[in-house]
Amino acid sequence: MSQGDPKLPLFEDADETVAAIHQGDIDAVVVMRSLEGPQVILLHGAEEPYRVLVERMSDGALTTGPDGVVLYVNERLCELTGYPSSRLVGRGLNSLFEGEPPKLVPEVTAEASLLRNGDDAMPVAVWSRPISIADTTATLVRLSDLSIHRRAEQIAAAERFARSVLEQATEAVVVLSPDGHITHASWRAEQIAKRSPVGSKFSEVFQLEADSTPDARTLARFSAESLDTLLATRPFHGLEVKLCGDGAIKSTFLLSAGPLVDDNRTNVGSIVTLTDITERKRAEEQQTTMVAELNHRVKNILAIVQSVAAQTMRSSGSPENFAVAFDGRLKALAIAHDILTQTRWIGIGLSELLATMLAPYRAPEEPRISILGPAVLLPARAVVPLSMVLHELTTNAAKYGALSTRRGKIEITWQLGGGVDQSIELVWQERDGRKVKPPAQAGFGTKLIDRVISHDLDGKTRIDFDPAGIRYTLTFPVRGVATQRAATSGPATA
Amino acid sequence: MSELDGYSLRLYVAGQTPKSIAAIANLKKICDKHLPGRYEIEIIDLMKDPALAMRHQIVAIPTLIRQLPEPLKRIIGDLSNAEKVLVGLDIRPN
Structure with missing residues (x-):
């Protein structure tokens, strides 16, 4: 071209x-x-x-x-x-x-x-x-x-995630904007607030009072407005508070706040948590009480051991006699404590206590000891003294009474008396043993029985030296004793 | 008009399209104002003979070609921006 x-x-x-x-x-x-x-x-x-x-x-x-x-x-x-x-x-x-x-x-x-x-x-x-x-x-x-769409999807997913976390939270959790307004709230927070707290200021919904004097001093430093600002802008932990106002839940809460940051690590508000620590506080108080109680009991036990040792020493003619008698009494004490530990210091049924203490003498083929009475729950405080008394009764029977012969028997019966204090009258009746004669003077075992029943159980002891068999009648109040069953335990002979 | 200082311009148009008509009108106005008596315009209608586009590799219409003075220059569009045309054609305003 x-x-x-x-x-x-x-x-x-x-x-x-x-x-x-x-x-x-x-x-x-x-x-x-x-x-x-x-x-x-x-x-x-x-x-x-x-x-x-x-x-x-x-x-x-x-x-x-x-x-x-x-x-x-x-x-x-x-x-x-x-x-x-x-x-x-x-x-x-x-x-x-x-x-x-x-x-x-x-x-x-x-x-x-x-x-x-x-x-x-x-x-x-x-x-x-x-x-x-x-x-x-x-x-x-x-x-x-699609990036805006994707971002919107990501934001929506994050929002759904955050909402489900809040909904599942068992604690009261609220999200605050930097100016102290609630933007999100967990289910528990709504329950405590008794309404939806979203949109309100934190202090309007949750009126706080301190649970202890030091915390009250801390809380007193803030007005409602400054507390809102503090919670929304500063990390905060460990103030124990209660809610006040009409119909407020009577629980103790641990108030904490932590910053809420966005992708750019800019502070965009805070997450405030009210953790219900009522149960924990109760457990702590219970533990403190239990430690004090344990301390008291240990001291009591040591006093008992000291007393038993001193009295056993006085009544024992020789070191060998002391060793045998003291060992038996310590074992009775140990059995009583085992029972208390196993029953978590609630107490034990009287027939169960008798069966445990007399077990060494109750051979199945030779029914020598019968136990018969209504079901009674002995309070924990009666277990140690009564165990010591039963040990002395058993030891006396083995040395001088029904258990010292081949044909001797013991019948243990009791009944519940009425009255405000509700007392137990327990009868220890020995039969077919050696012929009984009143002693010239009371032995140490008898003295111990009388002393424990009167001092530790606030009761009385009567001893009948019936020639056919000695009989002890022990009467003592059991305040707080509960009747376990209407039926009697039946004759527990062996 | 002498050959030394004259402008030889060729405007490629496509019939009576709005841009073609505008380009012809705008070019005449600019030349009358800034090159009175020193220009010569040749209008090439490529609707009539598209093959004429080959000479100056014309793609877009309208396109103005300055053939003289050399070097060859090219301005695409309807020439409605007079300043751009003056710069493109190396014409200094009077």
Whole structure:
């Protein structure tokens, strides 16, 4: 052709041409056709409003030729990618994406990652449809920014997560904005507040008073407003408080606050927790009481041991006698304490205590000891003294009474007396033993029985020296004794 | 008009499109004002003969080519921005 050199690049000033097309400075283009040669295509008419639409749309858009080369990009796509149109036009479509490029199926949306200049790839929805430009089949590709959508999804997911955490929290948890208003509240917080506290100031919903003097001094330093500000802006831990006001829950709470920070580590409020420590406080008080009680009991035991040792010493003629008697009494004491430990210091049924103390003398094949009486729960304080008394009675019977002969028997019966103090009258009757004679003077065992019943159990002892068998009648009050069962335990003979 | 200081301009248009008409009008106005008696305009209608586009590798229409004085210069668009045209054609305002 005479007018031009076909070897020269047709798009000598491609950038300028593309810019002119974008700016709407031209309304016709010359397209090279291999057979027909150059041909003028008018851009106005049907294409013009379409071009304006594509140029102004809020999504990114581009067109590709049949070979997938980008022919045109709109302004929005330049914004999304951070590249000028001159850097995008002429490239293969797939080179615009990170990783797997989208598969273009007409009018089907796919997702892909759009490469950006100096930034992380952006998630985009890719939609396409074929278009026809002057007998040439091209593809219009629309790219929608999904990052805002994704961010919204992430925020929604985070919100759902936070809400479910709050809903599941068994403690009262509220989220405060920096100005002290409650923005979120757990189920327990709503329950304590007796209404939804969201939107109110913390101090309006939760009126606090301190649970101890030091905490009261701390709390007194703050007005309601300054407490709201403190909780919303400063980490705070360990103030024991109670709620005041009409109908407030009578619980003790541990008040704590911690900062709430966003992605940029900016403080955007705080998380305030009211932990119900009523049970813990109660357990602590119980433990303190128990330690004091234990201390008291240990001292009592030592006093008993000291007393028993001194008295046994006085009544023992020789070190050997002392050793035997003292050992027996200590064992009785130990058995009593085992019982108290096993029953967690609640006490024990009288028939169970008798069965335990007399077990060494109750051979199954030789029923010598019978136990018969109504079911009675002995209080813990009566267990040690009565065990000592039973030990002395048994020892006396073994040395001088019914258990010192082969045919001797012991019948133990009791009944409950009425009255405010409700007393037990326990009768220890020995039979078929040696013939009983009143002693010239009371032995140590008898003295101990009398002393324990009168001093420790606040009761009385009567001894009948019946020639057929000695009889002890022990009467002592059992305040707080509970009747376990209406039925009697029946004759517990063995 | 002498050949030394004259401007030989060629405007490629596409029939009566709005941009083509505007470009012709704008060019004449600029030349009358800044190059009185020193220019010559040749209007090439590529609708009539598209092959004429080959000579200056015309892609966009309208496009103005300054053939003289050399070097060859090219301005794309409807020439509505007179200042851009004057700079593009190296014409110093009177």
